[in-house]
Amino acid sequence: MTGPAPLPTPRTVHLRAWILPSFAVAAGVLGVAALWLAAALSLAAMCGWMALVAALDMAFMLRLAVMAPGRARAWTALAGTVLAIAVSAWLVAAAQIGLVLGLAPWESATRIGSSLVWELLRYGSGPWDWAFALLALPLAWRLGR
Numbered sequence: 001m002t003g004p005a006p007l008p009t010p011r012t013v014h015l016r017a018w019i020l021p022s023f024a025v026a027a028g029v030l031g032v033a034a035l036w037l038a039a040a041l042s043l044a045a046m047c048g049w050m051a052l053v054a055a056l057d058m059a060f061m062l063r064l065a066v067m068a069p070g071r072a073r074a075w076t077a078l079a080g081t082v083l084a085i086a087v088s089a090w091l092v093a094a095a096q097i098g099l100v101l102g103l104a105p106w107e108s109a110t111r112i113g114s115s116l117v118w119e120l121l122r123y124g125s126g127p128w129d130w131a132f133a134l135l136a137l138p139l140a141w142r143l144g145r
Contacts, residue, residue, distance in 0.1 A: 017068070024065035025080040028058045029087055036088035037105060041095055046121075048129025051136035054084040059143035069145060077144025078137060085133055093120040 036050040058080040067073045091105055097116070098108030 020065040021062055021067040021073075021076060024061040024067075025058070025076065025083070028054075028061040028080055029084045032057050032084045033088045033091055036084075037091045037095060040092045041105075046092060046125040046129045048125060048132040050088065051081070051085050051133040052139060054088070055081045055136040055140035055143065058084065058140055062144060071145070074141050074144040077140045081136055081140035085136065089121055090117055093117040093124070096120055096124065 032050070032054040035053070036047060039047045039050055055077070058077045062073050062077055062080075067076065091109055093116070094109035094112055095105035097103075097112055097120070098105050101108060103111070
C-alpha cells in the first residue's frame with residue numbers, strides 16, 4: 001500500500017514555476033526568429049518592425065505558460081524580446097552573407113563572427129529598424145506585467 005504523495009518543497013515549487021516559462025521563451029525566440037528570417041528574405045529588408053511582433057509574442061507565450069504576473073514576468077518578457085531580436089538579427093545577417101557564398105542561413109550563422117554581423121546590421125538597417133527595436137522593449141515590459 002502506498003502512502004500519500006509527499007508535499008512539494010519550496011525548491012520544487014520554484015523549479016516548476018520556471019520550467020514551462022523557460023520553454024515558452026525558447027519557443028517564442030525560435031518562432032519569431034523563423035518568421036523574422038522569412039520576412040527578411042522575402043522582402044529583402046531588415047524588417048525591424050518584427051521586433052514589435054517579438055515583444056507581443058513573448059508576452060503572449062508567457063501568459064500561455066501561466067507565469068504569474070508581476071515584475072518577474074515583465075523581466076522575462078523583456079529578456080526574451082532582447083534575445084529574439086539578437087538571434088533574429090544574427091540570422092538575417094547570416095542569410096545575407098549566406099546568399100553571397102551559397103550557404104544556407106543556419107550554415108553561415110555558425111561561420112560568421114560578431115564583428116561581421118555588427119557591420120552588416122549597421123549598414124543594412126535604417127533608423128526605423130533601430131526605432132522599432134527600441135520601441136519593442138517598453139512594449140514587452142508593459143505587456144509582460
